[in-house]
Amino acid sequence: MEASKNTMVVKVIGPPYASCSRRVLACLIEKEVEFEIIPIDILKGEQKSPEFLKLQPFGVVPVIQDGDYTLYESRAIMRYYSEKYKSQGTDLLGKTLEEKGLVEQWLETEGQNYHPPIYNLILHLLFHPKLGFPVDDKIVKESEEKLEKVLDIYEERLSKSKYLAGEFFSLADLSHLPFTHYLVHDIGRAYLIRNRKHVSAWWDDITSRESWKKVLQL
């Protein structure tokens, strides 16, 4: 938990080890927003309970409650707190509208181009084996090829700027942390990062932040 600069404690409903919870928690720590984790049990399916579905009709974590305000979708929650506490903690949105536009461009790139293939890889190589579900080799192969193409573009981009949106760490970088962590540590695909000099340096940089180290300890 962070030292509070606010009177309101944000409730983060969802287990702290879930990837999308981690995205939100890293953001709240960067923004020095005090929070409390309400760790529902997703292995028992508590995210499909009527009570949870009232807060999040899609039945996925996390949801935040901030007083009587409820919000879900991890990237939307990150945007809300980054804007609400713009001048508190790390500025994750850039200084100008043009910088913010580039943060949004790369945050959308993460959501639309990077996330789908990395999600499929993690699903089939980490979660399906654990749960006894079949692994679709065709999906694994196609997803790895797609992710390679995206990472080639990242390599080119990161050869020209230190972070995705420019010379500043932003939501665009932060949003890559949870699933790439699995890629590097849990499914034997670290080479996708390590074979690319600038991506590899970027990964070392963004994972060395105190916020991310704290998230992994939660």
Add this chain to the structure above:
Amino acid sequence: MEASKNTMVVKVIGPPYASCSRRVLACLIEKEVEFEIIPIDILKGEQKSPEFLKLQPFGVVPVIQDGDYTLYESRAIMRYYSEKYKSQGTDLLGKTLEEKGLVEQWLETEGQNYHPPIYNLILHLLFHPKLGFPVDDKIVKESEEKLEKVLDIYEERLSKSKYLAGEFFSLADLSHLPFTHYLVHDIGRAYLIRNRKHVSAWWDDITSRESWKKVLQL
């Protein structure tokens, strides 16, 4: 083209009939931003030319050029102009940070939950037949089932508020227009919308906007 309230004309690079171009164009018209369309030929593969890839390394449309500022990803472009011209044209982001949070929540819902299944349906039932590619019936069936579940949640939401983010039309609604247009008009799946009373009324409402009518004429 819209009457200009700006001195700068925004260049929208991409054919005006492409879905993601339409998303951007509808936004620019709502915001009364003057634009010029640079209609590259995507059937000839001009979006993969070295010149285009310098602007958009993923090789997809649209890209905007605004003076010396270049931006891609349709939802990022919409956010940029909605914020840059906050008080000009239609306010597409809500009046408060909390309203904006809900706009972001539903815009992310569109991008992460609605778009993947509707994209697969359009790809396999509209574009693959046109291009002579095979249609994967399993993907079609699974995508339609996923989209039905998302639309059930929309129906519940729209029974309580006129638009997705509240009582105001926003980027969250607008972002649904291009692909849902194909769903209703081109692949015989209008019933997915029409079988749901509140979704159907919402669809009639958002497609009756002058901005969307103009986009379809471009």
